[in-house]
Amino acid sequence: MKAFGKILGLVLLGLLLIIVAAGFALTHFFDPNDYKDEIRQIARDKAHLELTLNGDIGWSLFPWLGLELHDASIATLIKPNEPYADLQMLGLSVRVLPLLRREVQMSDVRVEGLNLRLNRDKAGHGNWEDIGKLPPSPGAPGTATAPAAGEPTPPAAVEVEKPPQPIRLDIDSLTVNNARVEYNDEQTGKNFSAESIQLSTGAVHDSTNIPLKLTAFLSANQPALRVRTELNGELRIARALQRYQFEDMKLSGEVTGDPLQGKTMTFSAQGQILLDKAANVAEWTGIKISANQLRALGELKVNDLDKTPQISGGLSIAQFDLAKFVDSIGQTLPVMAEGSLSKVELVSRLAGTPTSLALDNINLKVDDSSFSGRIAVDDFAKQSLRATLKADTFNVDRYLAPKSADANSAAQARQAEVASTEADAMAGAGSTPLPNAPTKGAWSTERLIPVERLSKLDVNADLTFGQLTLNKLPIQNAVLKASGQGGLLTLEDLRGDLYGGNFAAKGTLDVRQTSPVLNMQTRINKVPVEKILESQGKNPPIKGQITLNSTLTANGNSQKALIDSLNGNTAFAINNGVLLNANIEQQLCKGIATLNRKTLSGEPRGKDTPFQELNGNLTFHNGVASNPDLKVRIPGMTVNGNGDVDLRVLGMDYRVGIIVEGDTSAMPDPACQVGDKFVGIEWPLRCRGPLELGAKACRLDNERMGQVAAKFATDKLSEKIDEKLGNKVSPELKNALKGLFKR
Numbered sequence: 111m112k113a114f115g116k117i118l119g120l121v122l123l124g125l126l127l128i129i130v131a132a133g134f135a136l137t138h139f140f141d142p143n144d145y146k147d148e149i150r151q152i153a154r155d156k157a158h159l160e161l162t163l164n165g166d167i168g169w170s171l172f173p174w175l176g177l178e179l180h181d182a183s184i185a186t187l188i189k190p191n192e193p194y195a196d197l198q199m200l201g202l203s204v205r206v207l208p209l210l211r212r213e214v215q216m217s218d219v220r221v222e223g224l225n226l227r228l229n230r231d232k233a234g235h236g237n238w239e240d241i242g243k244l245p246p247s248p249g250a251p252g253t254a255t256a257p258a259a260g261e262p263t264p265p266a267a268v269e270v271e272k273p274p275q276p277i278r279l280d281i282d283s284l285t286v287n288n289a290r291v292e293y294n295d296e297q298t299g300k301n302f303s304a305e306s307i308q309l310s311t312g313a314v315h316d317s318t319n320i321p322l323k324l325t326a327f328l329s330a331n332q333p334a335l336r337v338r339t340e341l342n343g344e345l346r347i348a349r350a351l352q353r354y355q356f357e358d359m360k361l362s363g364e365v366t367g368d369p370l371q372g373k374t375m376t377f378s379a380q381g382q383i384l385l386d387k388a389a390n391v392a393e394w395t396g397i398k399i400s401a402n403q404l405r406a407l408g409e410l411k412v413n414d415l416d417k418t419p420q421i422s423g424g425l426s427i428a429q430f431d432l433a434k435f436v437d438s439i440g441q442t443l444p445v446m447a448e449g450s451l452s453k454v455e456l457v458s459r460l461a462g463t464p465t466s467l468a469l470d471n472i473n474l475k476v477d478d479s480s481f482s483g484r485i486a487v488d489d490f491a492k493q494s495l496r497a498t499l500k501a502d503t504f505n506v507d508r509y510l511a512p513k514s515a516d517a518n519s520a521a522q523a524r525q526a527e528v529a530s531t532e533a534d535a536m537a538g539a540g541s542t543p544l545p546n547a548p549t550k551g552a553w554s555t556e557r558l559i560p561v562e563r564l565s566k567l568d569v570n571a572d573l574t575f576g577q578l579t580l581n582k583l584p585i586q587n588a589v590l591k592a593s594g595q596g597g598l599l600t601l602e603d604l605r606g607d608l609y610g611g612n613f614a615a616k617g618t619l620d621v622r623q624t625s626p627v628l629n630m631q632t633r634i635n636k637v638p639v640e641k642i643l644e645s646q647g648k649n650p651p652i653k654g655q656i657t658l659n660s661t662l663t664a665n666g667n668s669q670k671a672l673i674d675s676l677n678g679n680t681a682f683a684i685n686n687g688v689l690l691n692a693n694i695e696q697q698l699c700k701g702i703a704t705l706n707r708k709t710l711s712g713e714p715r716g717k718d719t720p721f722q723e724l725n726g727n728l729t730f731h732n733g734v735a736s737n738p739d740l741k742v743r744i745p746g747m748t749v750n751g752n753g754d755v756d757l758r759v760l761g762m763d764y765r766v767g768i769i770v771e772g773d774t775s776a777m778p779d780p781a782c783q784v785g786d787k788f789v790g791i792e793w794p795l796r797c798r799g800p801l802e803l804g805a806k807a808c809r810l811d812n813e814r815m816g817q818v819a820a821k822f823a824t825d826k827l828s829e830k831i832d833e834k835l836g837n838k839v840s841p842e843l844k845n846a847l848k849g850l851f852k853r
Contacts, residue, residue, distance in 0.1 A: 142167045158242045160190035176203040186240040194237050198223030216281040224289040232296045281314035301331045319344040335367035352387035359383055371440030377401045390415040402438045403430045421462040429455040447508045453477050479504045494568040505579040544809045545799030548761040553669035561621045565597040582645040597622035611637035627665045634658040651804020654687020673757050674733045683725035688718050689805040733758045760801045767792035
């Protein structure tokens with residue numbers, strides 16, 4: 111037995127020596143470069159590829175099947191002169207014996223200078239779509255021909271394939287140097303490329319961690335953009351379980367290009383990535399993202415990968431200066447107050463699909479304001495925005511652009527006109543001339559409504575605020591419900607509490623037409639009118655609680671156009687008010703003193719005129735409001751007015767009548783005593799000038815005062831007729847004489 115074993119061992123040793131010798135002889139005496147034409151033909155016949163081998167082929171046989179290709183390119187048979195890939199060198203070695211067990215055991219795999227070109231032509235056809243296809247040629251082998259008429263169709267052969275067993279993968283390392291991938295779309299003119307690709311891995315084994323490092327420069331031309339990237343981590347592949355993990359993933363880099371206006375954004379992303387194809391689940395946990403000043407944490411999970419993917423997760427953005435961040439990436443925010451958007455942070459849950467995204471359970475802080483609720487985009491393509499938010503306090507004015515130069519110029523011109531008029535318009539003595547009607551336009555012609563943006567808007571908003579500051583008005587418990595779609599924006603509800611009163615409004619804005627059309631219905635209840643005017647930086651001419659109901663329409667795309675086309679109706683009332691810096695008593699006394707033919711001996715002690723009620727109705731026609739029924743109730747008298755308010759220049763022109771209603775108490779000035787003979791007489795005033803002056807623009811109406819004096823003289827003459835004639839003549843004759851003097 112020992113001899114047999116020794117002999118068998120010698121035989122096996124001899125066979126091994128023969129195999130080694132044969133391999134040595136084969137690799138040294140057989141040159142694959144002599145068979146390039148045959149190799150190219152095999153590539154054509156078996157893989158339907160056009161293989162070009164410009165460089166040498168190096169190889170080894172045992173125990174490694176080694177191969178090196180130099181200066182090679184690959185094209186499709188349809189376009190053999192247009193290679194879609196070429197490389198400078200490919201080197202790999204495979205153990206021979208494990209191949210028999212369907213195991214691929216490879217040494218280091220090296221790829222140098224790979225250049226991959228993907229092109230979509232003007233017809234939308236990609237060059238990669240022709241890989242493995244034969245060029246069309248009628249009558250060529252493999253071309254399908256229809257069976258002749260009357261011939262039975264041969265039954266289709268059914269071949270049942272056994273599922274292939276998975277090949278075990280075992281590579282010592284993979285290295286790719288100086289690779290390039292380019293994609294060009296002739297339809298759109300867009301070009302994308304990845305250059306200077308460097309890839310290196312550790313040992314590649316199934317179900318074990320594979321260290322990986324990848325660097326590349328990415329670029330695009332529309333818009334011009336360039337990105338430097340570096341990716342590190344450990345890749346784990348479990349093919350039998352269809353489970354792929356990227357652990358300790360770290361992606362970092364820099365972005366430059368036209369969108370950033372010459373500035374640079376540095377970015378990084380970290381986390382653990384899992385793809386489980388068997389469960390149709392993907393996860394990204396332990397997310398850490400940074401982009402310049404922005405820092406964020408989160409997690410994402412995607413279910414139903416085989417159907418419509420469903421996204422869920424959470425996001426937390428640490429407090430950062432949004433204004434500086436936007437500037438650092440070359441973007442510009444609208445002009446705002448100093449320090450706006452300097453403190454922004456967000457915590458929210460995420461939910462979405464490939465076409466939608468929702469932020470739920472929002473906790474958003476913007477400067478001094480806190481928001482909670484939900485924001486969602488129901489359809490990215492339609493930009494369908496849905497928002498349900500609740501805020502403690504929010505100052506809208508802080509984020510609005512300041513008035514334009516056009517608006518400021520108009521305002522300054524008007525202020526100058528009002529100031530020059532007001533200097534001579536004080537009604538204290540009542541001796542100054544009637545102010546002139548204003549002529550300067552009060553409104554800007556600057557474009558006001560972003561029609562193009564609003565016409566594409568698809569929005570539904572439900573917002574509530576503990577306190578909302580809008581146009582310097584401190585609105586409490588504010589509610590805003592609005593929607594917009596297809597160019598029609600609807601204000602369903604805007605209401606709140608203001609200075610102890612409240613207001614509500616609703617309306618529509620239609621931007622589907624050439625000129626935007628506005629419809630508004632407004633209700634104001636017991637709001638101090640002087641507070642509203644003071645908040646706008648104006649000196650109020652009146653105090654009191656205003657109640658107002660209006661229905662108005664207008665069209666245009668500037669303040670001036672909207673005011674010039676304003677039409678509708680308004681009913682208003684101001685209760686328990688005061689006409690400031692307007693002593694109606696003094697004006698009345700001057701008229702009484704004139705009729706008494708006396709001179710006032712002193713100035714009145716008060717400078718304001720209190721009233722119980724001020725009400726009326728306004729009818730708007732192209733920016734001018736007609737007010738035929740102004741009525742003011744003052745203790746002891748009634749004031750009636752009839753005039754116009756020209757909103758185009760913020761001017762007024764009123765004829766006012768004051769009726770003494772029986773207040774016969776002695777006045778401080780003897781020349782202004784009111785007796786029974788003055789009761790029921792309407793004392794005329796004329797109010798003309800800038801609307802801001804209010805009652806300060808009122809003067810005694812000398813034209814109508816003559817009519818009052820004539821009536822007063824006639825009544826006095828009638829008294830004398832009665833006194834002189836007594837019962838000496840008949841009543842008919844006395845009435846005839848009185849009527850004669852009244853004509």
